[in-house]
Amino acid sequence: MLPLFKAYPQLKTKLPYVKLAELPTPVHKLNNLEKTLNAEQLYIKRDDISGLIYGGNKIRKLEFLLGDVLNQQSKRVLTFGFAGSNHALATTIYARSLGIRTTSMLMPQVNAHYVRRNLLTSYHYGADIHQHQTELTLLIHTAYQLVCYTLKEGRIPYIIAPGGSSPLGAIAYVNAAFELKEQILQGDIPEPDLIYLPLGTMGTAVGLLLGLKAVGLKTKVIGIRVVEAQFVNEKKIVRLFNRTNALLHSLDSNFPILKITENDLYIRDEFFGKGYGCFTESGMKAIAQINDDENISLDGTYTGKALAALIHDIDQKDIKHQAILFWNTYNSRNLLTAFAKEDFHQLPESFHHYFVDNVQLLDREQLLVR
Numbered sequence: 001m002l003p004l005f006k007a008y009p010q011l012k013t014k015l016p017y018v019k020l021a022e023l024p025t026p027v028h029k030l031n032n033l034e035k036t037l038n039a040e041q042l043y044i045k046r047d048d049i050s051g052l053i054y055g056g057n058k059i060r061k062l063e064f065l066l067g068d069v070l071n072q073q074s075k076r077v078l079t080f081g082f083a084g085s086n087h088a089l090a091t092t093i094y095a096r097s098l099g100i101r102t103t104s105m106l107m108p109q110v111n112a113h114y115v116r117r118n119l120l121t122s123y124h125y126g127a128d129i130h131q132h133q134t135e136l137t138l139l140i141h142t143a144y145q146l147v148c149y150t151l152k153e154g155r156i157p158y159i160i161a162p163g164g165s166s167p168l169g170a171i172a173y174v175n176a177a178f179e180l181k182e183q184i185l186q187g188d189i190p191e192p193d194l195i196y197l198p199l200g201t202m203g204t205a206v207g208l209l210l211g212l213k214a215v216g217l218k219t220k221v222i223g224i225r226v227v228e229a230q231f232v233n234e235k236k237i238v239r240l241f242n243r244t245n246a247l248l249h250s251l252d253s254n255f256p257i258l259k260i261t262e263n264d265l266y267i268r269d270e271f272f273g274k275g276y277g278c279f280t281e282s283g284m285k286a287i288a289q290i291n292d293d294e295n296i297s298l299d300g301t302y303t304g305k306a307l308a309a310l311i312h313d314i315d316q317k318d319i320k321h322q323a324i325l326f327w328n329t330y331n332s333r334n335l336l337t338a339f340a341k342e343d344f345h346q347l348p349e350s351f352h353h354y355f356v357d358n359v360q361l362l363d364r365e366q367l368l369v370r
């Protein structure tokens, strides 16, 4: 049973939930990277193996979101992301395992190998994918898709927020903090002083923060912003925190009302680079380092930037002696066989350029190194 449900049994009866993930995800020490960085207590939380087919941080959220879809007996979900969205792909894969179809409304991004792979894999798993150049045209076409599918399938599709970061989705990471607490009590890991993770739509970080407070851990969360600043700010954090907290409290009044203060979540901007999905030198170095030392694969859009911040801080700040937990939000399950069979010409034409044009320079160089 989920640790959150153990602590608040009423939530188990009230919250929508379908088991998709392999929980708890392991935590373990990074002995080699620790030596390289000259740190003392460096740990990793392996949400990269949170699912059997596909891992990463979206699987936990989908347990609640797709649980809700099942309760409402919807047969189609519609969600949003950038072209290479891990969230859109995770939604497609796990919705399909429940007999639910996915429509993904996507926005353009900088080209990378993983964009191609995620698009082809989404297609392989039956997603209906669309790309639009601006938020306005995306919204207009979303309204159009909703009408079309309602007429065609007799029901309006269930809308899943970008990144799955609605209050319901964020509850998954409240639970993840309860899970971490159990692992601390079992002696798998000391209470971390710091958690490092990327900030996208922030359901992961905000859910964790709420959960850490609820279980009484003093751990600080360091969030590395990897999307444009308009998507990550104090106001949004507080709003998602309070809405998620209110939802939990409304379903089980034993769940406390908690307060978020300014210093609870440290937002780090300086590892963002030139834009969303633009790999950075420091990110690629971090990826190579953990790959060499620990044989763990990170990505250039999210986790590489977060690890770059961690490495920077160990070098520059006085945190060598602290217990540091790197929360791996990326997938490390191998999707190769699924996408290799698909031909990009079967995708809508708006996606073809990702397969014709070069990937960004740092993605090419990385390939040469390997």
Ligand SMILES: *Cc1c(COP(=O)(O)O)cnc(C)c1O
Pocket (backbone or CB within 6 Å): 056, 057, 086, 087, 163, 165, 198, 199, 200, 201, 202, 203, 204, 205, 299, 302, 303, 329, 330, 331
């Ligand atoms: C979506 C994603 C994130 C961001 O998580 P949010 O909850 O949206 O902040 C981080 N890492 C990876 C690999 C992701 O796919």
